[in-house]
Amino acid sequence: VLAHRVNQGCGAAVRTGLLHGRDGGFDVAVKLDADGQHDPADIPELIRPILEDRADVVYGNRFPRMSYRMPFVRRVGNTLFRKLMRWLTRWDIKDSQPGIFAVNAAYLKVCFIPGDYNYTQQVLLDAYLKGMRFDQKPVAFNRRESGESFISLKYPFKTLPQILMLMVLVRPLKVFLPLASLFLGVAAVVFVIELALWFAGYTSRPVENTNLVLGLAMFGLNTGFFGLLAELVVRRTS
Known part of the structure; x- marks a missing residue:
């Protein structure tokens, strides 16, 4: 039995279990909530x-066999996070937050759960970004027999x-590239609008807010470059 002397969070507990499975050469690891x-x-x-x-990561789907009204x-x-994870992974996820899931040795070797608070979305996203195969199976879901849920209004935050x-x-480029594109796009829109105003005779210079346009463009380029550099570092070290 593995145990943390101090409660470090659900995500930390799952990370410890998966790493133990990796170090132990497990073929399959299953995570199951102990609250019944x-x-x-x-x-x-x-x-x-x-x-x-047929899959590297399999999540339980609680909704077809739920014995009580959530x-x-x-x-x-659950609906909002399911839609978010569907959008991020492009997987047809039916339930993104079950208390039971299974993974194979291929995922155990590369699993990465940096956050200590929760694990469900982290495992899904990590598996997707690493090219794992995903599946779901209907599972029973009953009223809690013991303990209390850690999920509250602070959960999304x-x-x-x-x-x-x-x-x-x-995958830093997936974060920084859209951000860079946003700033470059805003810079381009401001530039075009100001140029149009100058052609129409409303302003005396082609670009009145030069510092704004250049600042947005430079920030966008720097953000994109940083994302590309970070992506190269991650790929080289992974």
Whole structure:
């Protein structure tokens, strides 16, 4: 049994377990919440896509077999995060936050969970960015038998920074390139508008706000260059 002497968070606990599986040469690792909401009897079906070499990461899907009505706030939160993860990964994710999932040795070798607070979105995004195959299986989901959920209104404020941090550390160009494009685009729009105003005779110079245009353009170029440099470093060290 592995244990942290001090509570470091759910994400840290899952990271320790996955790294133990990697170091132990496990073929398959399964994460299962200990609060009684998930049924261990679902594990054989959960790992079937891995054993049949059809997936590297398999998440449980709680909604087809949920035995109670999830509170409204959590239903909304689950829907929003599911849509976010679908958009980020392009996977047809039915449930992005189950308490049960399985991974194979291929993912164990490369897994990276930098955030300590939660793991569900981090594992999904990390697996996607590393070219892993994904699948989902329906699993039982019952009322909690013991303990309390750590999910509260602060959940999105702690989870979203973890998602951004993971993207920056694993695929920085996916973060910095859109940001660079945004600043360069704004600079181009301002330049075109001011040039049009000059042609129309409304201003005395082609570009009145030269510092603004140059500042936006330089910030965009520097951001793009930094993202490219960070991407090269990540790829070289991974």
